[in-house]
Amino acid sequence: MIQLRNIKKAYKTEFTSLQVLKGIDLIIEEGEFVSIMGSSGSGKSTLLNILGILDDYDEGTYTLAGELMKNLSEKQAAYYRNRFIGFVFQSFNLLNFKTAVENVALPLYYQKVNRDQRLEKAMHYLEMVGLKDWSDHHPNQLSGGQQQRVAIARAMVTEPKVLLADEPTGALDSTTSHEVMNLFQEIHQNGKTVVLVTHEQDIAEKTERIINIQDGLILNSNE
């Protein structure tokens, strides 16, 4: 599903050049449940941004579902982000002026799906995360755990190839963290490829494979 070969990325300023990724080789198969671990500054967020086509890379090749992700125009990048990838963020990143169901439906808006179909599909995914009764609530009326579940529904609504989660439990207490991880587990069991970035060992241990990253290189990838 995901194939990285010798990915290098440097952040350049006028005077300095900071090499963040120094040659990443990584293969993630379809249906895998993987976590990327590393301390801050290790390059794990940059790696996730590249996987999510939010950021570009200087060298190497990144193939996602058989398509080479290189030198994409803004429009192409937007297309792949919308069709191939579902994002879950640490701080949920829901739009406050939209209701839960409208938030979930938003990615479909960019696929030009009509409103009724959008809301119907969004409702289905809200039901999947157990928030059907909360569909017309605004994000500020929901708890953190509920918000993150709405965000997961939003990531799933386009039926992406890969679900990318950036510290999805970072803003949650341990009980809700547990619930959210169970939800990821469930999604994984339904055959979805899930990649999450975390620095919490107990969260990472719930996944099938932990990829440790340090100073821009992969240390090991224990099965």
Next chain:
Amino acid sequence: MFDRDTWQEILATIRKHKLRTALTALGVFWGIFMLIFMLGMGEGLRNAVFRDFGSRAKNVMYVWSSPTSKPYRGFQPGRVPRLNLDDITYLDENVDGIDYIAPRTTISGSISYNENVESYNIRGELSDMITVEGYKVYKGRYIQPSDIEESRKVIVIGKRVAEVLFGKGEWDKAIGKYITANGVEFQVVGIFGPEFLKPWTQEDLEATVIPLTTMHRAFGTGGQIHYFAVSALPQYKVSDIENDVKSILQQRHSVSPQDPRGIGGFNLEKEFDKITGLFNSISVFLWIVGIGTLIAGVIGVSNIMMIVVKERTKEIGIRKALGATPGVIIRSILTESIVITLISGYLGLLAGTLLIGSIDYIMEYNEINVQMFYNPEVSLQVGIGALLILIISGTIAGFIPGMMAAKVNPVLALKDE
């Protein structure tokens, strides 16, 4: 573009910042309001001036003769050329672009009906003078071509003449009656007067008109005419034929081509053009000032949209992560800016038109008559023009902020503080 989600977002931002949006909108409102108000008042000035021209022909010049000032072909200076009907026929046949020629010869006359005898001028005319001067016919008709061909003894009299001869309330009884002019009997066929009563149009009320051919036959004026008006065809300007007319007359009456006198003329079209030009430049000036005011308002909108983009950087980042293309993002900012300018501008347009309309209504209702101001109005073209300007300026106002929004880097926008 205008689906429910777009509206929802626009309403959400407007609701969140009511005062800010209102103040921004005020700038555009004021710009359009001033533009419409100034143009409407300018139109009032223009209408007042053009009202005095009335329905008279504007593409017209008057030609007369006066004493020559240069010797030519053996003639001494000081001679007055005598214009005659043959000149008219010759000009009509030999100058391109002439629509019609309306000559006039005026003699003093004594007009009588029963025992009433009054002295009024008698004008000999062909049928077109009414088109040139835009006279109003109160009853009956004016001189017609058939009157001229058959040299009929018919007469058209000024309204005051009719009032004096037939009695104040009975002026309309004059039609069909026979009156005597300089000893010859004429049948009254029409009663006329000037289009607007002004000190200098009073004499039209006290004049009588007979066919020029009848005059030459009955009163021994021998083909002579005192002056004539030449009108040019719509596709010509009277200035184009002015020189032809003058040089033909100079040649026919042995007046030196270098003589500024002899054959005199007044080009109404030239004067009319000057006034038209003046008002056109006033209106250009008003547009410039108005659009200037509007630009200030539009810059205000642009500024606010810039702030909106800054405030919504995170939201834009989220949208991009979910797959919004730059085009979608630019469009949403553009729509918002166009909606704000269009609504506030439309209100300004409405307020300006309403104010101009009520000034017009109040003036008309109370019959207020101001010398230099009449019937202020906003034409449909101005309204449509203003709306177009609004849409264009809304687009311009939204464009730079929209580009800013499209360039938002999602990685930076989504960074958790």
